[in-house]
Amino acid sequence: MIDLLTLQFLKGPAFLTLYLALTIGCHMLAARWTSQLHLASTGRTSPHPLNTYHLALLQGDKQRALLSALVRLEAAGAIKIDAEAKPPTVVRLEDVRVEDGLEAAVLANLDKPRSLAELAKANSVEARLELLEDELYAQDLLVPSAAVTANAGKLNWIFGPLLGLGLARLAIGVSLHRPVGLLFFILFISFVCSFIHRVPNKRNYRGEKIVQDHLSRCAALKATADSSAKSQLSSQDLALAAALFGTSALATALMPATSSSGGCGSSSSCGSSCGGGCGGGCGGCGG
Secondary structure, three states, X not given: OHHHHOOOOOOHHHHXXXXXXXXXXXXXXXXXXXHHHHHOOXXXXXXXXXXXXXXXXXXXXXXXXXXXXXXXXXXXXOEEEEOXXXXXXXXXXXXXXXXXXXXXXXXXXXXXXXXXXXXXHOHHHHHHHHHHHHHHHHOOOEOOHHHHHHXXXXXXXXXXXXXXXXXXXXXXXXXXXXXXXXXXXHHHHHHHHHHHOOOOOOEOHHHHHHHHXXXXXXXXXXXXXXXHHHXXXXXXXXXXXXXXXXXXXXXXXXXXXXXXXXXOOOOHHHHHHHHHHHHHHHHHOOO
């Protein structure tokens, strides 16, 4: 029975050919299933507008949202970055009044200088970031968790038997002192790729459309990110630039080992058409 399940009637070259074909087929099917998650939708809507930090989560991740908040607070004079500290830390300066929940949580945790990692792990900051993410799910801009779970189940259904067959033949080959290098290589690649298929783009088609709309509308914001005109930007525009385009001098200061491709800024056109619209309109038009 075991010999039949492990296809022992197939000699090494024939088994490898069949197994490679099965592997390619499984990965093509898995890629198709994962790409279809982009179309998943709950059909829900929400009247709440998106803000800069929602956009940062859509475009990047929680760290980008936190960095965008720090950019806003730094530009408003509420904090500064101590780049000499190891690691670099965020230091609170003036007692600036803020209305945003994430910004308030950041300031509340700056009773002493803290690194980016320490801020990200603060309970109140984590809670605000989780709330922002929940609001994106409520607006049907992220792939629903149920769809991700269902996709993972289908992936287990095809990769479980595939990897099980390969591991069984590998064990038999090793016990019989037969060459198993190629089979091991195929197994390793399949194992790695099976996990890659489980990490789809978190945005669904609605979230993707909103991000692309904002990137197009605020193109001038990025164009000025590499110019000296960024000093003319408001703190809200600077934060939006960091959220949409992921570049800021602050990020470079807090993560010196990570390269960054410029600051966040805006030209006069963005200051009028998108700066006023980016800080408010771009941030709030995507619901």
